[in-house]
Amino acid sequence: MQACETIAAMRAACATARLSGKRVGLVPTMGALHEGHLSLVRAARAQCDVVATSIFVNPTQFGPNEDLAKYPRPFERDCELLRSERIDLLFAPTVEEMYPAGAVTHVNVDGLSERLCGKSRPGHFRGVATVVSKLFHIAQPGVAFFGQKDAAQVAVIRAMVRDLHLPVEIVACPIVREPDGLALSSRNVYLNSEQRSQALVLHRALETVRELYEGGERSSARLIPAGAEEFSREPGVRLDFLEIVDAETLEALETARLGALVAVAGFLGTTRLIDNLVLA
Numbered sequence: 094m095q096a097c098e099t100i101a102a103m104r105a106a107c108a109t110a111r112l113s114g115k116r117v118g119l120v121p122t123m124g125a126l127h128e129g130h131l132s133l134v135r136a137a138r139a140q141c142d143v144v145a146t147s148i149f150v151n152p153t154q155f156g157p158n159e160d161l162a163k164y165p166r167p168f169e170r171d172c173e174l175l176r177s178e179r180i181d182l183l184f185a186p187t188v189e190e191m192y193p194a195g196a197v198t199h200v201n202v203d204g205l206s207e208r209l210c211g212k213s214r215p216g217h218f219r220g221v222a223t224v225v226s227k228l229f230h231i232a233q234p235g236v237a238f239f240g241q242k243d244a245a246q247v248a249v250i251r252a253m254v255r256d257l258h259l260p261v262e263i264v265a266c267p268i269v270r271e272p273d274g275l276a277l278s279s280r281n282v283y284l285n286s287e288q289r290s291q292a293l294v295l296h297r298a299l300e301t302v303r304e305l306y307e308g309g310e311r312s313s314a315r316l317i318p319a320g321a322e323e324f325s326r327e328p329g330v331r332l333d334f335l336e337i338v339d340a341e342t343l344e345a346l347e348t349a350r351l352g353a354l355v356a357v358a359g360f361l362g363t364t365r366l367i368d369n370l371v372l373a
Contacts, residue, residue, distance in 0.1 A: 094176050096183045100191075100231050103184040107145060107232045110181075115142035119234035119261075121225060124148040125165040125279035126174050129269040133238040134178045136266050145182035145232055146175055152188055153199075154220030160363070165282055184232065191227060200226045202249045202256070208343040209245040209356050210367065213333050218249045225250055229261055236262040240269075242276050244354055244369045248343050268368075270296075276368045283364040287329070294327040295357050295368040298335060302355050306372050311349050313337045324359065333358035333365065340371060 097103040110117050118141030120133045137144045148171055155161035168185070175183060199219055205211070206218035229237065239247050247265045254263055269277045274296035275289070284292060298320040305316055317335055324332040337346050340354040349355075349372055356369040 094172075094180055094183055096172075096185060098185055098187070098190070100186065103145075103182070103186075104231050104233075106182050107143075107234070110143040111233065111235075116236070117141060117143045117145055117232060117234045119228065119232050119237045120144065120146045120180075121228050121237065121239070122146060122148055123150045123164070123279070124171045125167060125282070126171045127269075127277045127279060127281075129240050129242065129277040131174065131178055132269050133240060133266050134175070134180060136264065137236070137238050138179070140264070141236060143182065144178075144180045145184065145234065146180050147184040147186075147228055147232075149184070149186055149191060149224070149228075151191075151220055151224040153192070153223055154217050156214055156216065159214070160280075160283075165279055184228075191224065199223045200253060200257075202252045205245075205249050205252055205343050209334065209336065209338065210358065211245065211249075213358065213365075218246070221246055222249055222253050226253060226257070226259075229254075229259055234261055236264055238264050238266060241265045241371075242268045242278070242367065242369065244340065244356060244371075245343055248341060251341070274300075276366075278366060280364055280366060284361060288361040288364070291327050291329045292359075292361055292366055294323050294330050295359055295366060298323040298357055299355055299368060299370045302335075302337070302349075303370060303372065306349055313345070313347055313349055316349055316355075320355070320357070329361065331360040333360060337372075 118137035122130050200222040201219045211218045251263050302316050302320040321335050335357045337349050338354050353372045358367045
């Protein structure tokens with residue numbers, strides 16, 4: 094595994110790979126890796142000649158009262174996990190490297206950036222789009238891998254790639270869950286044992302919507318309250334949103350349909366978790 098701390102070193106390493114005819118796959122992360130991240134690495138390994146992973150806790154996607162300062166940063170452990178997966182390149186820049194003094198340029202995907210998590214976290218998706226566009230310009234991968242758990246993020250990035258004509262394929266990989274259904278997240282480490290149990294309400298709410306949909310219900314006005322009702326049974330969890338939206342535009346749907354995204358977010362104390370499913 095070749096580790097690169099500077100943009101110049103990462104750009105050179107990726108350019109060397111491309112010039113030799115190799116397809117570069119990029120897995121952007123903020124570290125605190127878990128099996129969900131590693132599933133992306135394995136997907137990249139299966140589809141690409143060179144696997145590059147970034148670890149960068151991006152400050153511009155955190156709000157002023159969010160968990161930037163305490164976000165887990167087990168860098169040495171992350172490196173060991175990536176070595177065990179035989180990745181080729183690791184890009185681990187500093188904040189100063191990615192955001193030099195005086196930087197004033199941002200990327201914003203209008204409309205999509207204000208929906209779902211963007212509604213709850215103003216500026217979040219602007220920070221995501223900005224840093225991902227930087228990573229794409231630095232590594233110039235042929236394909237980049239993201240987790241379906243961050244479905245709204247995937248939609249924002251797909252729109253950015255389309256609108257800016259970026260030559261990169263976006264692959265969304267399935268959500269990885271614990272045996273009881275909890276979606277893996279780096280923020281799960283914040284949960285105590287009681288909150289860990291309570292967090293399952295997100296998955297239950299989604300499954301309630303799925304079951305009703307599969308039973309023939311199509312009205313979002315009935316599906317959403319039925320899913321939200323699960324939260325009344327877990328007073329320790331505060332519902333942020335439960336919505337049924339178009340998976341590409343993130344616009345709310347009055348009528349649920351095949352391929353629609355059911356997305357949920359909730360707070361356990363100060364910890365915010367998200368989950369989703371696609372109606373089939």
